[in-house]
Amino acid sequence: MRRFLYSFAVLVLVFVVCNVVYAQPSASQAAAERYAKELAGQLSSGDRAAYRKFAEANFAAGFLQQVPMQQHLGFYSSVRDRTRGYEYVSVQDWNSNEVIALVKEKLTGEYDGLLVRVEPTAPYKISGIGLRPPKLLAGAAAKKLSPKDAAAELEAFVKKLGAEDAFSGTVLLAKDGQVLYKGAFGVANKDYNVPNKIDTKFNLGSMNKMFTSVAIAQLVEKGKLSFDDPLAKFVPDFPNAEAAKKIQLKHLLSHTAGLGGYFSDRYQKLARHQIRTVDDMMRLVREDEKDVKFEPGSKWQYSNTGMMVLGKVIEVASGQDYFDYVRENIYKPAGMTNTDSYELDKVNANLAVGYHKQFTDAGVEWSNNVFAHVMRGGPQGGGYSTVDDLLKFDQALRSGKLVSAEMLKTLTSPKPELNSPNYGYGFQASAQSTGHGGGFLGINSNLEMFLGSGWTAIVMSNYSQGAASVQTKMSRLIVAAGN
Numbered sequence: 001m002r003r004f005l006y007s008f009a010v011l012v013l014v015f016v017v018c019n020v021v022y023a024q025p026s027a028s029q030a031a032a033e034r035y036a037k038e039l040a041g042q043l044s045s046g047d048r049a050a051y052r053k054f055a056e057a058n059f060a061a062g063f064l065q066q067v068p069m070q071q072h073l074g075f076y077s078s079v080r081d082r083t084r085g086y087e088y089v090s091v092q093d094w095n096s097n098e099v100i101a102l103v104k105e106k107l108t109g110e111y112d113g114l115l116v117r118v119e120p121t122a123p124y125k126i127s128g129i130g131l132r133p134p135k136l137l138a139g140a141a142a143k144k145l146s147p148k149d150a151a152a153e154l155e156a157f158v159k160k161l162g163a164e165d166a167f168s169g170t171v172l173l174a175k176d177g178q179v180l181y182k183g184a185f186g187v188a189n190k191d192y193n194v195p196n197k198i199d200t201k202f203n204l205g206s207m208n209k210m211f212t213s214v215a216i217a218q219l220v221e222k223g224k225l226s227f228d229d230p231l232a233k234f235v236p237d238f239p240n241a242e243a244a245k246k247i248q249l250k251h252l253l254s255h256t257a258g259l260g261g262y263f264s265d266r267y268q269k270l271a272r273h274q275i276r277t278v279d280d281m282m283r284l285v286r287e288d289e290k291d292v293k294f295e296p297g298s299k300w301q302y303s304n305t306g307m308m309v310l311g312k313v314i315e316v317a318s319g320q321d322y323f324d325y326v327r328e329n330i331y332k333p334a335g336m337t338n339t340d341s342y343e344l345d346k347v348n349a350n351l352a353v354g355y356h357k358q359f360t361d362a363g364v365e366w367s368n369n370v371f372a373h374v375m376r377g378g379p380q381g382g383g384y385s386t387v388d389d390l391l392k393f394d395q396a397l398r399s400g401k402l403v404s405a406e407m408l409k410t411l412t413s414p415k416p417e418l419n420s421p422n423y424g425y426g427f428q429a430s431a432q433s434t435g436h437g438g439g440f441l442g443i444n445s446n447l448e449m450f451l452g453s454g455w456t457a458i459v460m461s462n463y464s465q466g467a468a469s470v471q472t473k474m475s476r477l478i479v480a481a482g483n
Helices: 027-045 048-058 061-066 069-083 147-163 205-221 241-246 249-253 265-269 278-284 304-318 322-334 387-399 405-412 468-480
Strands: 086-095 098-105 111-118 126-132 169-175 178-185 187-189 355-360 363-368 434-440 443-450 455-461
Touching: 027 048, 027 069, 027 086, 027 098, 027 111, 027 126, 048 069, 061 126, 069 355, 086 111, 147 169, 147 178, 147 468, 169 387, 169 468, 178 387, 205 249, 205 304, 205 322, 205 387, 205 405, 205 434, 205 443, 249 304, 278 304, 304 322, 322 387, 387 443, 387 455, 443 468, 455 468
Parallel strands: none
Antiparallel strands: 086 098, 098 111, 111 126, 169 178, 169 455, 355 363, 434 443, 443 455
């Protein structure tokens, strides 16, 4: 709902602003500031019924018509649950008909930017609400942290979240491969009250895409394929024959091939125990593969199907089953003994069940994701791992065990020539870090690798959107420790 600014963007960068003198706010900006203060108070109260009345009285007609009341209430309850309310601090930014207020979370003491947009004419009702990166007050971000201090601050932060059940999962912070802090919180199975442990295996979501891209890169270095190879070379029976000639492996790796998603209506109606191999997955998306949405390389659009198809490419080029190839060429050399795409109708030790927290007027209701997710993960995502194993993967990549240093740079660098400025080949690519995240109902995990400074930040959660706050905190601490 980007249009209406209900967003939970990962707040990574911390800025410092000095003494800025703002011009007198306009009438609409003054109204937006007043609403920001009122919203902070509403979030602190935790009263859903009162917020409903506030929304009905103060939200613009278009905002109420386009966004269902349950979504407004869901935003309210989820932010309240994560923060336990806000303390209003000051205006952060004035923009046209809107204000971004600096607010302080009551649970952890962290800062957020609370955006409130209003209509340009009286009575200036609210037309959008969202969260934005905070700009701390002058001097607040000048404190330099040592690695030890960063670890201690992270521990205190995660313990607060865990104590309030705002986080369930595992966390690991490392510098140059040395663990500075790791901890486990919450429960892996609510039915039996089984606690999460450091070696609990959490669903990776889309993080498997890193393994798929590394497998492709290894085959490139072995001379068995090229990033410029057309898909038709490996999948001659691709439903859209013309597209298969145009789509190159680099397009699939960078989400610029024009293919769509994996979780289609067809997936929802299928008996999931039938989908276990890459060929099973290929059959699932056959009809979707006919519809190529744009010219390869002309646009970026996230595609689970594109990454899944690369699994078939790996099988053809290597002569091995995808899962066997990844085990032998990635997990084994990296020492990852607790990572795999497990078949969930078999016995698998120590897997966390994923949970989704639903907010209602009667309170919180929990549901698990057992019947929502895949029976078995694959090249596009859905496998399981632990924080220790992901650190081993991180270190194996950095040390050259899996691919050369030059190839690692290729994988983790932006591809603007393919209209992919923030994504490489199976890895997210920013100026300061790389890695990948994963999310689904009851799943939220992330590996962030700061290649230039040796930092590694890993968080795995069995709650929907459960890793975001911890991920943001670790990124902030790494920046404060000098990245």
